[in-house]
Amino acid sequence: MTGPSPRLSPKAEGAKRKPARYWLQLAFTLAVCAFLVVPVFMSILAGLTQNFFVGLNSGLTLRWVGEVWGLYSDTIWRSIGIALACLACTIVLGVPAAYSLARARNRLTRWIEELLVLPVAVPGLATALALILLYGTWREFRASWLFILVGHVLFTLPFMVRSVLAVMMSVDLAALEEAAASLGASFPRRFATVVLPNVRPGILAGALMVLTLSMGEFNLTWMLHTPLTKTLPVGLADSYASMRLEIGSAYTLVFLVMIVPLLVAMQWAATRMERKGA
Amino acid sequence: MDPAARNTRRALLLAAPALGGFAAFWLLPMARLVSVGASGPDGASAYLAVVTNPRYFRSLASTVVLSMGVTVATLAISLVAGIFLQRNRFPGRGLLVSLMTLPLAFPGVVVGFLVILLAGRQGLIGDVTSWLFGEKTVFAYGMGGLFLGYLYFSIPRVILTIMAAVEKLDPALEEAARSLGASTWQVTRDVVLPGLAPAMISSAAICFATSMGAFGTAFTLATQIDVLPITIYNEFTNYANFAMAASLSIVLGVITWAALAGARTLAGSGVAAAA
Numbered sequence: 001m002t003g004p005s006p007r008l009s010p011k012a013e014g015a016k017r018k019p020a021r022y023w024l025q026l027a028f029t030l031a032v033c034a035f036l037v038v039p040v041f042m043s044i045l046a047g048l049t050q051n052f053f054v055g056l057n058s059g060l061t062l063r064w065v066g067e068v069w070g071l072y073s074d075t076i077w078r079s080i081g082i083a084l085a086c087l088a089c090t091i092v093l094g095v096p097a098a099y100s101l102a103r104a105r106n107r108l109t110r111w112i113e114e115l116l117v118l119p120v121a122v123p124g125l126a127t128a129l130a131l132i133l134l135y136g137t138w139r140e141f142r143a144s145w146l147f148i149l150v151g152h153v154l155f156t157l158p159f160m161v162r163s164v165l166a167v168m169m170s171v172d173l174a175a176l177e178e179a180a181a182s183l184g185a186s187f188p189r190r191f192a193t194v195v196l197p198n199v200r201p202g203i204l205a206g207a208l209m210v211l212t213l214s215m216g217e218f219n220l221t222w223m224l225h226t227p228l229t230k231t232l233p234v235g236l237a238d239s240y241a242s243m244r245l246e247i248g249s250a251y252t253l254v255f256l257v258m259i260v261p262l263l264v265a266m267q268w269a270a271t272r273m274e275r276k277g278a
Numbered sequence: 279m280d281p282a283a284r285n286t287r288r289a290l291l292l293a294a295p296a297l298g299g300f301a302a303f304w305l306l307p308m309a310r311l312v313s314v315g316a317s318g319p320d321g322a323s324a325y326l327a328v329v330t331n332p333r334y335f336r337s338l339a340s341t342v343v344l345s346m347g348v349t350v351a352t353l354a355i356s357l358v359a360g361i362f363l364q365r366n367r368f369p370g371r372g373l374l375v376s377l378m379t380l381p382l383a384f385p386g387v388v389v390g391f392l393v394i395l396l397a398g399r400q401g402l403i404g405d406v407t408s409w410l411f412g413e414k415t416v417f418a419y420g421m422g423g424l425f426l427g428y429l430y431f432s433i434p435r436v437i438l439t440i441m442a443a444v445e446k447l448d449p450a451l452e453e454a455a456r457s458l459g460a461s462t463w464q465v466t467r468d469v470v471l472p473g474l475a476p477a478m479i480s481s482a483a484i485c486f487a488t489s490m491g492a493f494g495t496a497f498t499l500a501t502q503i504d505v506l507p508i509t510i511y512n513e514f515t516n517y518a519n520f521a522m523a524a525s526l527s528i529v530l531g532v533i534t535w536a537a538l539a540g541a542r543t544l545a546g547s548g549v550a551a552a553a
Contacts, residue, residue: 026368037380039395096296100290129514240394
């Protein structure tokens with residue numbers, strides 16, 4: 001997105017007078033953008049107005065945000081905790097798995113790759129039902145936040161693996177490792193001092209993705225949660241169904257404040273990776 | 279043992295923790311889901327119920343039609359906007375792209391709420407139409423709202439994919455076509471669109487699979503919308519018909535997986551499903 005314009009011929013006259021098609025396309029693109037942005041803007045506004053039905057004249061307030069904090073702060077902390085735990089699990093499981101897929105390219109590893117993506121290809125509802133049917137009778141597990149964590153790890157692991165694998169395939173790991181080995185470095189040492197530093201951009205991009213997905217996961221979580229293990233998106237659904245519009249909006253605003261920085265960081269990491277040619 | 283074989287074996291060993299967890303928490307539960315699906319009064323023929331039972335079939339058919347409609351509309355909209363954004367430079371373009379990718383991080387529940395703000399009882403569209411025609415248009419709480427929601431969910435993803443694909447197109451091909459006298463429309467039809475075909479196929483598959491299996495948006499809009507995920511949810515929670523819920527969700531899973539796998543065979547890698 002940062003390169004020069006892909007047009008080959010310098011259209012000098014085009015700069016002066018654009019064809020009607022250009023303006024039509026611009027208007028269309030702006031309309032699409034309005035469709036995507038206007039409701040977000042409305043939601044933010046609704047979360048900050050005294051009375052959304054009266055309109056802005058009723059005045060701006062942080063009252064609803066305060067009420068959300070009082071009602072739902074536990075879901076916010078729980079979601080952050082689950083997202084961080086999920087990140088730890090995907091790094092511990094995913095980075096070695098990606099290494100394995102990168103170093104041994106054969107039919108077996110391609111199968112493994114296919115398998116690990118299944119929880120993303122199949123609707124979360126199916127995965128959640130399957131987990132409940134097999135482990136639902138194990139009361140302590142079913143009632144704990146770990147039950148939700150398992151679902152989140154299943155769903156986010158492929159993203160971490162893919163992100164790390166992409167970087168691993170772009171650097172010549174085999175040659176780097178061989179060089180280190182010829183200097184007498186043992187495997188754990190090579191992994192820690194050669195492999196990991198080289199794939200850091202992939203881990204970073206994957207980590208941001210995992211955090212964003214886990215914070216927003218609903219399809220699985222709605223089935224896996226209990227009244228005592230509500231996460232942020234579960235609380236959102238709850239507030240949309242049973243609270244006044246202003247509270248739902250203020251809650252959405254809290255969610256946006258948490259998720260948008262992650263998204264921005266994710267895009268920054270992705271462009272940085274692209275520039276490095278990964 | 280020679281070092282190469284040892285490296286390979288060690289590499290495979292490193293995938294063991296991930297595989298073990300996957301087997302325990304996905305493969306085993308899925309096997310259980312399959313067997314529960316066949317444990318109802320109808321046995322294994324429950325897997326055919328989605329075709330033989332009119333209620334489930336209607337649910338499946340409306341989900342497929344909705345998802346196809348969403349896919350076609352998303353592709354058409356994203357092609358126009360994506361090609362435009364990648365091919366033109368104008369002030370504010372960067373901001374426009376950032377704004378349009380903002381919804382990438384929104385889960386389905388939030389999208390459902392935004393649809394209510396747009397087309398719900400107190401929504402913007404209703405306000406505008408009542409001001410214009412004196413009549414309030416409200417369509418958030420049914421298929422119309424779901425269509426709008428899935429469109430909202432899919433457009434940012436597909437626009438990004440299209441933009442990346444347009445960037446990789448070889449401009450020399452278009453230049454050659456133009457120098458041979460092809461009109462803009464001909465160049466678009468015969469050079470640009472075929473060049474974008476892999477990106478379009480993979481986007482279409484992801485969009486279709488997501489719309490088939492998504493749950494959050496429909497759940498927020500109304501729990502009575504007749505789409506397969508909601509049907510499955512109701513079977514499970516309201517009727518405690520575990521066997522039916524299990525067999526229907528297996529059928530749904532096979533459909534979304536097949537759509538993604540099929541697209542990957544057609545378009546090459548990169549179709550790994552969306553979030």
